[in-house]
Amino acid sequence: MSAVATPSLKRDLGLIAWQVRYEQRAYWRNRGRGIFTFVFPLMFLVIFASLDKGAHISSRGGIPYDAFFVPGILAYGVIATTFVNMAISTAILRDQGVLKRMQGTPLPRWAYVAARIGSTLVIVGMMTVLVLALGAFAYNVHVRASTIPGLLITLALGTAAFTALGIGITRFIPNAEAAPVVVNVVILPLTFISSIWFPPDGMPKTLIDIAKLFPIRALADGLQYAFDPRTVGAGINAQDVETLAIWTVVGVFLMLRFLRHPQGEVR
Amino acid sequence: MKTTHTQTEGLAIEVRDLRKAYGEVEAVRGVSFEVARGEVFCLLGPNGAGKTSIVEILEGYRTRTHGEVRVLGLDPARGERELHERVGIVLQESGVQNDLTVRELVEMYGRYHLRRRPVDEVIELVELGEKADTRARKLSGGQKRRLDLALALVGDPDLIFLDEPTTGFDPGARRQAWSTIRSLCDLGKTVFLTTHYMDEAQHLANRVAVMNAGQIIAAGRPEELGGRDLRPAEIHFSLPVQWSLGDLPDIPFEQRSLDGDRVLVTTKEPVLATQRITTWAVDNDVDLGHFSVNQPTLEDIYLELTGAGVGEGETVTEEVVR
Numbered sequence A: 001m002s003a004v005a006t007p008s009l010k011r012d013l014g015l016i017a018w019q020v021r022y023e024q025r026a027y028w029r030n031r032g033r034g035i036f037t038f039v040f041p042l043m044f045l046v047i048f049a050s051l052d053k054g055a056h057i058s059s060r061g062g063i064p065y066d067a068f069f070v071p072g073i074l075a076y077g078v079i080a081t082t083f084v085n086m087a088i089s090t091a092i093l094r095d096q097g098v099l100k101r102m103q104g105t106p107l108p109r110w111a112y113v114a115a116r117i118g119s120t121l122v123i124v125g126m127m128t129v130l131v132l133a134l135g136a137f138a139y140n141v142h143v144r145a146s147t148i149p150g151l152l153i154t155l156a157l158g159t160a161a162f163t164a165l166g167i168g169i170t171r172f173i174p175n176a177e178a179a180p181v182v183v184n185v186v187i188l189p190l191t192f193i194s195s196i197w198f199p200p201d202g203m204p205k206t207l208i209d210i211a212k213l214f215p216i217r218a219l220a221d222g223l224q225y226a227f228d229p230r231t232v233g234a235g236i237n238a239q240d241v242e243t244l245a246i247w248t249v250v251g252v253f254l255m256l257r258f259l260r261h262p263q264g265e266v267r
Numbered sequence B: 001m002k003t004t005h006t007q008t009e010g011l012a013i014e015v016r017d018l019r020k021a022y023g024e025v026e027a028v029r030g031v032s033f034e035v036a037r038g039e040v041f042c043l044l045g046p047n048g049a050g051k052t053s054i055v056e057i058l059e060g061y062r063t064r065t066h067g068e069v070r071v072l073g074l075d076p077a078r079g080e081r082e083l084h085e086r087v088g089i090v091l092q093e094s095g096v097q098n099d100l101t102v103r104e105l106v107e108m109y110g111r112y113h114l115r116r117r118p119v120d121e122v123i124e125l126v127e128l129g130e131k132a133d134t135r136a137r138k139l140s141g142g143q144k145r146r147l148d149l150a151l152a153l154v155g156d157p158d159l160i161f162l163d164e165p166t167t168g169f170d171p172g173a174r175r176q177a178w179s180t181i182r183s184l185c186d187l188g189k190t191v192f193l194t195t196h197y198m199d200e201a202q203h204l205a206n207r208v209a210v211m212n213a214g215q216i217i218a219a220g221r222p223e224e225l226g227g228r229d230l231r232p233a234e235i236h237f238s239l240p241v242q243w244s245l246g247d248l249p250d251i252p253f254e255q256r257s258l259d260g261d262r263v264l265v266t267t268k269e270p271v272l273a274t275q276r277i278t279t280w281a282v283d284n285d286v287d288l289g290h291f292s293v294n295q296p297t298l299e300d301i302y303l304e305l306t307g308a309g310v311g312e313g314e315t316v317t318e319e320v321v322r
Helices: A002-029 A031-051 A065-095 A098-103 A109-139 A145-172 A176-193 A205-213 A215-227 A238-260 B051-059 B081-086 B102-111 B119-125 B141-153 B171-186 B198-204 B222-230 B270-283 B298-306
Strands: B011-022 B025-036 B040-044 B066-071 B087-090 B159-163 B190-195 B207-212 B215-220 B233-238 B255-259 B262-267 B289-294
Touching: A002 A031, A002 A109, A002 B102, A031 A065, A031 A109, A065 A098, A065 A109, A065 A145, A065 A176, A065 A215, A098 A109, A109 A145, A145 A176, A145 A215, A145 A238, A176 A205, A176 A215, A205 A215, A215 A238, B011 B051, B011 B190, B025 B051, B025 B190, B025 B207, B025 B215, B040 B051, B040 B198, B051 B066, B051 B159, B051 B190, B081 B087, B087 B141, B102 B119, B102 B141, B119 B141, B141 B159, B141 B171, B171 B190, B171 B198, B190 B198, B198 B298, B207 B222, B207 B298, B215 B222, B215 B298, B222 B298, B233 B270, B262 B270, B270 B289
Parallel strands: B040 B190, B040 B207, B087 B159, B159 B190
Antiparallel strands: B011 B025, B011 B066, B207 B215, B233 B262, B233 B289, B255 B262
């Protein structure tokens, strides 16, 4: 049986690799999308870091503000390159009929989705490297060898959750023009209570509890935990990992529901 | 309950008693037809007649409510990859990855197929050679439509669906598209075309089925649809004032009338009638103005069949001026 399945799977893996190349090419050619997705988080990093130059966070044992902020921006970068990018581009592809066209080709739907996710992983990987490099060279915030497991697990789960959620939310985006609005309404308010831009110190407990329900805070907090100089051990924050894992399951569920009827459910 | 279906040799499409309901509304009401391999088959009808429902059922985008459908011997509702390998689809409206060039797109879509045509050959076939390195975003409407066709052809399909391929084209672009579509027939492809343009059906199709309100109301070769070839022809000309109908020679006719100086003769023997009238005019030195012989056009038949007062699309007058 596997003798029959293998050549076909091999062919499909080849097709995925092929498709990733073209997804990448298309992504980087569109300046408005490719460049701004990258410029935005890096711009925030530079602005915020220069505003608080040399500050320390007393509530966190006096750690440098940059050690909080670099992982926070990394979380934001991951969300921008996965959730925001995926939701907007999928809504556009759906509205323009590209998804419908792809459905009429011999490329299996799962392979196309895998290629879109694969291309997103390339982008999120580049974003991670850029933010970490800038953090290390400009702000003296270095990845700690001991907490690399925590960093990687949090990054991997965060990427999985937000990529899946980005595809899944397309079901609730009525049309491509509405996509940036819907995405920002979902993301932006949460970032302010989710430990991305500033520590949630002194924030009402209700807001913190609300933020804790969502994956943005889990991703930011998990990364900040791995970067916190006081953290001992592997840098795995069990609570954040758990939240991200739950949202990954939710995201995959929503993603699969969307993919069942990418054009809507009228037929 | 599935009956074993033996594929009829030489048939690209078989449809038996196809029905499609959207809630309470039945958009397709018991349609049956067959399309032979190598044939250009046209589904003609006004908007809302059910054409797109049928073509999207055949393409596998929609499920049917009732009936039997076979496309290249396969059931399109099962979404088999083999069918996608052998069928090319030009949808009514569908975009492409706009940031890629024509050549990249043809390459990219071609790779999905086991059997494919060379990229440059396909680009030449749809006459986009000069635009090969242009991004899809920058193409004109007509060029985009030709790109659609290229992407449908690159997998070297046996059967091509064209859903209203020239809607919104200017006359020049339509002629160009027609010549491309005709070149598909030379490649031996089966073409399934939907359109609401009469002249398109007439120029391209071997066989036409006219749809109205979810049913096929007439089918046949374009020239004989609705008994068009058997209808009387109309001969029009103007007669100088000193002559009257009684002066005309003996001709076979159904009806003849004089309105001012305009004469209308309807006849089932237009060749003989024309020959007698013109011979008489030359012999008697009669100056007949605006002489024309018209067969009822496909549009006349179509309007009659669909009962529509005003047809959509362009009017075609097929004038045989002798």
